[in-house]
Amino acid sequence: MSLFTSLRSQSPAEAPMQLERMDAFWKVYRQENQAIAQVVDIKQSKLVDKEFDVIVCGGTLGIFIASALQRCGWRVAVIEQGLLRGRAQEWNISRQELNVFTELNLLTEAELEQAIATVYNPARVGFQGGKELWVKDILNIGIDPIYLLEVLKQKFLDAGGILFEQTGFKQATVYDNGISVEILPKRSLDSGGTESIRGRLLLDVMGHFSAIAKQARSQVSGNLKPDGVCMVVGSCAKGMPSKPYGDLIYSFTPIQRQCQYFWEAFPARDGRTTYMFTYVDADPMRPSFTELMEDYLFWLPKYQEVKLEQLQFERFLLGFFPSYKQNPLQTPWHRILQVGDSSGMQSPLSFGGFGAMLRHLPRLTDSLNSALAGDWLTSADLRSLQPYQPNLSVTWLFQKSMSVAVNQQIEADRINYLLNVTFTEMEKLGDRVLYPFLQDVVQFMPLAQTMLAMSIADPVLVIKIMKQVGGGTLLDWLKHYLGLGLYSGLNQVADTFAPAIANLLPEQQYQWQNRLTKWRYGSGGDYHKSLAKTCEKFPDVIDDRPTTKMETTEKANCGADSQ
Ligand SMILES: Cc1cc2nc3c(=O)[nH]c(=O)nc-3n(C[C@H](O)[C@H](O)[C@H](O)COP(=O)(O)OP(=O)(O)OC[C@H]3O[C@@H](n4cnc5c(N)ncnc54)[C@H](O)[C@@H]3O)c2cc1C
Structure with missing residues (x-):
C-alpha cells in the first residue's frame, strides 16, 4: 500500500481525487499536440x-x-x-x-x-553538505x-x-x-x-x-510546451514538532528520479505547511504527482523529525508552474x-x-x-x-543549473554543491546581494559579484556547470546578462530624462514613462527602496534558535503548530 493511501484516515476525504485529477491534467499537459481552442x-x-x-x-x-x-x-x-x-x-x-x-x-x-x-522569523536556507544561512523578514x-x-x-x-x-x-x-x-x-x-x-x-x-x-x-x-516547470507537492498538517523558524529553500537529499528536491516550511494557522518542489521540464518521462507525493511522504518524517502517524493532514497542496523563456x-x-x-x-x-x-x-x-x-x-x-525583463531572463541559467535533463548524467550531489558555493559567496558579499535574490529580484552588480566570487572560489565547478547547462543556454544567458547591464545603466540615468519628457505630447510622455518603468523593473531597480527596512540579519542564530520568540498576530495560532 502506498504511503499516501495508508494515511487515508488522517487526510481530507477529497485528497485521493485531488491527486488523481492533478495527475490526469499533468499527463495531458505534457503531450505534444495539445488542442488550442480559438477563444x-x-x-x-x-x-x-x-x-x-x-x-x-x-x-x-x-x-x-x-x-x-x-x-x-x-x-x-x-x-x-x-x-x-x-x-x-x-x-x-x-x-x-x-x-x-x-x-x-x-x-x-x-x-x-x-x-x-x-x-515568523527567522528563515533558513541550506543545502545538503553545507552550512545553513539564516535570514529575517523574507517571505x-x-x-x-x-x-x-x-x-x-x-x-x-x-x-x-x-x-x-x-x-x-x-x-x-x-x-x-x-x-x-x-x-x-x-x-x-x-x-x-x-x-x-x-x-x-x-x-x-x-x-x-x-x-x-x-x-x-x-x-x-x-x-x-513550457521551457521549464516547477512541480510542488506539500501539505498543511497538525502534529508537527513546534519550530519557530521556517525554511525558504532547503535540501537534504541528493538527486533522485532526475530531480533535485527542495523543501520549504512555514508555521501556518492550521498547523505547519511543508512543500517539496523540484525544477523539471514537461517531458512525459518526468514523475507523476503520485510519485512525487510518495517521495514527499517518505522524506517528510526525516525533514520535520516527526512520524507520519502523528500527523493530521488539514490539506494536501499540489501544483505546477510552467515558465517560458519568452516571458512575460x-x-x-x-x-x-x-x-x-x-x-x-x-x-x-x-x-x-x-x-x-x-x-x-x-x-x-x-x-x-x-x-x-x-x-x-x-x-x-x-x-x-x-x-522584456532581462532580470527575469537571466534566471534561466539558474533554473537549468538547478535541474537535470531526463537523460543527463551528473554527480548526485552536484546541485547541492553548486548551491552551497553560491550561497556561501552571496553571504560573504552581504545582504545587498543575498536579500533581493531570495525575493526573486536579480540585479546586475550583485549578480556580477556573485559570478566572480564563485569563479574564484571554485573554477572547476563553474566549468562543470557550463557543461551541464550547455552552450545554447550560456549564449542566451550572456545576451540577457548584457541586457541587464544596459537596463541597469539606463535606469541609473533615467531621472535625467524627466524634464525633457514633461515637454512631450501626452502619448509620447506615456511611452517614455513605460520605457522608464521597463528599465526600473527589468533591472531590479524597483527593489532597493524597500531593502533598508528589512535588511537586518538574524544574529547568531544557531545558538539563539531555541529561545527565538516567534512573532504572532493575536488571532494567529502559529505556536500551536504542534497540535
Ligand atoms: C501550492 C501553491 C503554493 C503557493 N504559495 C504561494 C505563496 O506562498 N506566495 C505567493 O506569492 N504565491 C504562491 N502561490 C502562487 C499563487 O497562488 C498564484 O500565483 C496565484 O494564485 C495566481 O493567481 P491568478 O489569479 O493569476 O491565477 P489563478 O490562481 O490560477 O486564478 C485564476 C482565476 O481565474 C478563474 N478562471 C479560470 N478560468 C476561467 C474562465 N474560463 N472564466 C472565468 N474565470 C476563470 C479561476 O477560477 C481563478 O479564480 C502558490 C501556488 C500554489 C499552487
Missing part, C-alpha cells in the same frame, strides 16, 4: 455600446487590479467561473511588499493587519487569502463594481473600438446560453492555464492584456505569483490608467506594459 477573434467593425471600461476575466488576483482601476474611476466588471473566494492555504510574502495595499488605498491599515494570519508573513479576497470583493461591490460569479469566460471578439466578451453563467450551463458584455479592455487574469494565454502563446511563438507573454491582440500568472511575470524559480502581482500592481495600475485615459490600447501599447 479570441477579430472583427473589423465598431461596437455601439460599451457598458464597461475594463472587463477582468478571472477573480483570484483579478480582483486586485479590478479594485485598483475602479479606484481610478473606471467602470470595471469581473468574471469569475467559481465563487470569488480565496483558498484556505496562506500566501507567503515579505512585509514591505504588502504596503502596496495601503498605498493604492485598497485596504486600510487595520484591514491589512487583519489579513496577516501568521508571522515570513502568511496572508489569509479568504479574508483578503472577501474584503476586496465587498469594497469593489460597494463602490459599484459588477461581479459575474459562477460565470465562465467563453469567447472574446476584438472590434476596432472595443471588445465583446461572451460569458456563460452557471445557471445557463444546461441550455448553453451565453450572454455578452462589452468593454474597452479585457484583462486576462485566468492563471497559467488560461485559454486566452494559450492561444496567444501559440500565435506568438507556436510553442506551447506579449499580447498579439489589441485590447487584451495578460496580468497575474497568465502573463508569466515571475522568474522560472519562483512560485510566488501573489508576491509578483503585488510588486507590479502600482506600475500596472498607473500605466493602465493612462492607457485607458488616452485610449492607447493597441497591441503595441499593451505590450509595453508587459515588456
